[in-house]
Amino acid sequence: MSATVETPAATPAEPGKLTKDTYRGRIHPDWCPGCGDFSVLAALQTAMFELGLQPHQVCVVSGIGCSSNLPGYVNTYGMHTLHGRSLAVATGVKLGNHELKVICTGGDGDGFGIGGNHFVHTMRRNVDLTYIVMDNQIYGLTTGQCSPTSVKGMKTKSTPHGSVENPINPIPMAIVCGATYVARAFSGKQKHMVEMFKGAIQHKGFALVDVFSPCVTYNKDNTYQWFNPRVKILEEQGHDPTDLHKAIDRGYQWGEEIPIGLFWRRTDLETLEEQEPVLHTGEGPLAFRRNLSIPSDQAKALINELL
Amino acid sequence: MAQSGKIDFAVGIGGENGQGIASTGDILARIFARRGLHLNAYNAYQSIIRGGHTFLTVRASDSPVRNMGDKIDVFIPLNQDTMDRHLQLLKSGACAIYDNEKITPGQAADGVQLCPMPMKELTQGNKLAINTAALGAALQLLGIESEPLESVVARQFKKKGDAVVAQNIAIARAGYDYAAQNFKAFPWKTPVGPKPLGVITGNQATAMGGAAAGVKFYAAYPMSPSTGVLMWMAAHARQLGIMVRQVEDEIGVMNMVIGAAHAGCRAMCATSGGGFALMSEAVGMAGMIETPVVCVDVQRAGPATGVPTKTEQGDLWQILGAGQGDFPKLVVAPSSQLDLFRTVPELFNLCDKYQCPGLVLADLLISEGTSSIDPDELDFEVKIDRGELILPNGNGDGANAASGYNDKAYLRFKNTESGISPRAVPGVPGHIFTAATDEHDEDGTIISDEFTNPHKRRMMVEKRGRKMHAAINDVAPPKLFGPENAAVTLVGWGSTEGVIREAVEKLAGEEGIVANHLQIKWIVPFHAAEISRILWQKNVIVVENTFSGQFARYLRSETGFDAQGHIRKYDGEPFMPHHIVEAVKEQLAGKAKLSVPVHEVLA
Numbered sequence: 001m002s003a004t005v006e007t008p009a010a011t012p013a014e015p016g017k018l019t020k021d022t023y024r025g026r027i028h029p030d031w032c033p034g035c036g037d038f039s040v041l042a043a044l045q046t047a048m049f050e051l052g053l054q055p056h057q058v059c060v061v062s063g064i065g066c067s068s069n070l071p072g073y074v075n076t077y078g079m080h081t082l083h084g085r086s087l088a089v090a091t092g093v094k095l096g097n098h099e100l101k102v103i104c105t106g107g108d109g110d111g112f113g114i115g116g117n118h119f120v121h122t123m124r125r126n127v128d129l130t131y132i133v134m135d136n137q138i139y140g141l142t143t144g145q146c147s148p149t150s151v152k153g154m155k156t157k158s159t160p161h162g163s164v165e166n167p168i169n170p171i172p173m174a175i176v177c178g179a180t181y182v183a184r185a186f187s188g189k190q191k192h193m194v195e196m197f198k199g200a201i202q203h204k205g206f207a208l209v210d211v212f213s214p215c216v217t218y219n220k221d222n223t224y225q226w227f228n229p230r231v232k233i234l235e236e237q238g239h240d241p242t243d244l245h246k247a248i249d250r251g252y253q254w255g256e257e258i259p260i261g262l263f264w265r266r267t268d269l270e271t272l273e274e275q276e277p278v279l280h281t282g283e284g285p286l287a288f289r290r291n292l293s294i295p296s297d298q299a300k301a302l303i304n305e306l307l
Numbered sequence: 308m309a310q311s312g313k314i315d316f317a318v319g320i321g322g323e324n325g326q327g328i329a330s331t332g333d334i335l336a337r338i339f340a341r342r343g344l345h346l347n348a349y350n351a352y353q354s355i356i357r358g359g360h361t362f363l364t365v366r367a368s369d370s371p372v373r374n375m376g377d378k379i380d381v382f383i384p385l386n387q388d389t390m391d392r393h394l395q396l397l398k399s400g401a402c403a404i405y406d407n408e409k410i411t412p413g414q415a416a417d418g419v420q421l422c423p424m425p426m427k428e429l430t431q432g433n434k435l436a437i438n439t440a441a442l443g444a445a446l447q448l449l450g451i452e453s454e455p456l457e458s459v460v461a462r463q464f465k466k467k468g469d470a471v472v473a474q475n476i477a478i479a480r481a482g483y484d485y486a487a488q489n490f491k492a493f494p495w496k497t498p499v500g501p502k503p504l505g506v507i508t509g510n511q512a513t514a515m516g517g518a519a520a521g522v523k524f525y526a527a528y529p530m531s532p533s534t535g536v537l538m539w540m541a542a543h544a545r546q547l548g549i550m551v552r553q554v555e556d557e558i559g560v561m562n563m564v565i566g567a568a569h570a571g572c573r574a575m576c577a578t579s580g581g582g583f584a585l586m587s588e589a590v591g592m593a594g595m596i597e598t599p600v601v602c603v604d605v606q607r608a609g610p611a612t613g614v615p616t617k618t619e620q621g622d623l624w625q626i627l628g629a630g631q632g633d634f635p636k637l638v639v640a641p642s643s644q645l646d647l648f649r650t651v652p653e654l655f656n657l658c659d660k661y662q663c664p665g666l667v668l669a670d671l672l673i674s675e676g677t678s679s680i681d682p683d684e685l686d687f688e689v690k691i692d693r694g695e696l697i698l699p700n701g702n703g704d705g706a707n708a709a710s711g712y713n714d715k716a717y718l719r720f721k722n723t724e725s726g727i728s729p730r731a732v733p734g735v736p737g738h739i740f741t742a743a744t745d746e747h748d749e750d751g752t753i754i755s756d757e758f759t760n761p762h763k764r765r766m767m768v769e770k771r772g773r774k775m776h777a778a779i780n781d782v783a784p785p786k787l788f789g790p791e792n793a794a795v796t797l798v799g800w801g802s803t804e805g806v807i808r809e810a811v812e813k814l815a816g817e818e819g820i821v822a823n824h825l826q827i828k829w830i831v832p833f834h835a836a837e838i839s840r841i842l843w844q845k846n847v848i849v850v851e852n853t854f855s856g857q858f859a860r861y862l863r864s865e866t867g868f869d870a871q872g873h874i875r876k877y878d879g880e881p882f883m884p885h886h887i888v889e890a891v892k893e894q895l896a897g898k899a900k901l902s903v904p905v906h907e908v909l910a
Contacts, residue, residue, distance in 0.1 A: 027752055056739055082588055088558070088562035090566060092563035092565060093570045093733065096571060097570040118562075288698055288699065293519075302687075307682065
């Protein structure tokens with residue numbers, strides 16, 4: 001460890017007062033004007049501010065796609081990983097340092113298409129992560145091909161005659177795969193989205209917030225105008241998020257009325273981190289363990305197994 | 308068999324998978340190692356859980372044993388198939404121990420002792436204990452007392468209860484006594500070495516090397532022949548404070564390992580070629596975001612599913628090309644079980660120093676292969692150097708330019724002279740940045756899209772690439788073994804060191820041919836200048852387990868040196884010393900420039 005550079009605990013004793021601006025990133029988003037992702041970014045910054053999260057104790061991890069550029073636009077630690085891999089990377093970050101708040105962001109193609117396998121398994125593990133999907137039902141960064149959530153019949157550049165495939169519905173999928181907080185939000189309802197995010201970040205366990213975040217450039221079907229009259233807030237309808245069957249039923253609802261809000265939450269399951277004794281030895285996060293060498297008595301025991 | 312004063316013999320046990328061959332091999336290996344003998348064990352098996360044909364060779368000697376050797380002295384066929392395949396390969400002086408009711412011997416060579424045993428009677432009808440009775444007989448013929456067998460049998464069956472232990476000890480003793488009364492022991496007695504040795508597989512050595520290096524995160528997807536690393540890690544995780552995860556696929560494995568490494572852990576994974584193929588893109592991520600990770604590729608015969616339980620060195624170019632684009636990574640090919648143990652911590656230090664991925668090329672031969680090991684050689688007190696890592700809440704004096712509470716001043720990817728930039732991890736106050744797989748500026752800001760800038764792109768490519776300029780000084784150059792002037796120089800890489808070394812000794816001892824040997828371990832960085840100097844004007848034969856000569860091509864690409872001859876084996880089985888000896892003779896006689904030895908056993 002000789003060359004390891006270590007900083008003092010906190011050079012100025014006061015880390016500075018948190019304001020909404022604290023969470024503003026170095027650069028301005030490069031999203032198209034009117035993109036739903038602006039609203040998601042603002043809601044996330046507001047949620048972090050209202051929860052009083054210290055920026056250096058948050059790591060925002062994304063995949064690849066328009067929405068996955070988000071980590072660069074918030075002032076927290078960030079990772080902009082590979083297409084579809086944010087949940088796997090984020091799981092590693094969280095297990096390496098379980099004291100961090102780890103928030104994953106990305107799009108529907110990233111999360112439900114190329115990242116589908118990690119999506120399923122991260123949920124069943126109940127890793128304490130918040131996963132925000134900016135679901136625009138289209139591939140935007142590649143200029144408008146159909147996505148796993150594109151509705152059947154949707155005409156895109158890769159489905160010029162209309163998609164013949166059924167879409168994924170992430171809400172019931174997340175519920176049955178073991179996510180313990182499953183919510184939906186809409187970019188047109190930012191205040192509600194902030195509440196969904198705050199609940200997700202505070203929730204112990206895997207939390208999904210699927211956000212209808214319209215692509216104003218490539219999705220001419222699922223627009224703000226299309227969603228606005230349809231979205232209905234579950235919290236205003238007396239939905240009980242502990243009722244599994246109702247949660248699934250409401251999750252499948254689509255058409256004239258599309259519910260947003262918290263579908264499903266359970267707090268009786270331990271998180272992956274809670275169940276792993278190596279994280280609870282009183283030595284803090286694995287990443288910050290100081291003495292990495294195997295003590296000589298343990299080394300001797302390991303060698304004795306070979307004799 | 309006694310050769311020039313030393314005792315060197317091999318026991319071969321064969322039968323169907325599920326007949327307890329591996330555990331019989333373990334018992335034998337432990338008996339020999341506890342006696343202080345050196346040994347090497349190789350199990351030729353198939354990718355099925357029951358049935359098929361398995362043949363395990365345990366070779367032992369009072370001198371170092373580096374491979375499975377050329378011959379069998381004690382042959383234990385547990386079924387007719389094994390008898391039929393191998394008996395004709397036994398040479399005078401060897402013996403075959405078998406069940407006289409179930410197995411009929413064929414025609415054996417003169418001087419081969421047939422040892423039929425009434426197994427049903429000796430085992431009291433316990434079919435699963437036939438190997439134990441045969442083991443008792445084998446040890447008697449080898450001149451080993453029965454006590455070591457009893458203590459090792461007791462250890463092996465401890466979990467099954469006292470009754471099973473007692474029964475197996477009785478059966479082992481019955482076999483031992485039967486052999487004493489009915490067969491002729493070898494004319495030599497198995498010696499006792501100066502001190503008891505341990506028994507280790509390469510996968511165990513790899514895992515223990517990781518533990519010694521301070522690995523705190525290990526992830527894997529089960530894949531033969533690398534799974535042994537996962538099993539060791541899982542078994543010791545809680546005791547050693549290591550987070551071990553079995554992940555949904557190897558894509559997830561590598562990405563998770565990178566996440567944990569980015570958070571500040573020493574993180575590692577192992578797989579085989581197919582799993583590594585899935586990891587490739589993420590290897591590039593580790594290169595781009597400059598995260599140190601170690602991945603072990605335990606090669607098996609490919610391509611695709613290939614031959615899951617057979618060895619090959621065919622992943623060299625896959626590893627060299629892993630990850631799209633052009634970025635630095637370290638590649639090393641250890642040569643033995645002990646070398647695996649020592650190389651993993653060394654590689655971690657280099658990965659931390661250069662903030663890049665490090666890849667280990669092992670293979671089935673050394674990773675599933677078993678070796679005796681001197682416990683004093685397993686030194687866990689290794690140097691751990693995390694390089695320019697910035698962790699929080701330390702007791703540093705804050706003197707370094709990157710420390711302090713100022714997010715704006717910190718440049719995670721600072722364009723330094725060495726190319727190495729101080730690396731803060733999430734959770735450290737004052738060092739906030741985003742690590743992006745898109746090309747980025749010194750502060751992490753993405754420059755690939757709207758701010759694309761050829762000057763910055765060039766700067767960052769050069770910054771990363773420059774890190775490797777000094778790395779060659781950190782790894783030992785290969786050394787020529789044997790006399791400088793020789794008729795032929797054998798060049799190998801990785802796991803073939805032991806067998807080539809023995810071939811060189813055999814060429815000198817039995818054929819009067821002076822050969823020398825250059826084994827290459829570090830693939831990237833590659834000691835091109837030193838290797839060129841050594842090989843210059845020599846008659847070089849490259850020995851490797853590939854069809855197309857991947858290593859010979861790599862050697863040529865890095866040095867311009869074109870080897871005169873090639874010995875290649877790609878049938879899944881490892882080289883035996885005589886394969887190399889005969890091929891060298893053939894090539895020195897001008898009969899061939901490319902030799903492909905035929906594997907006699909298991910036809």
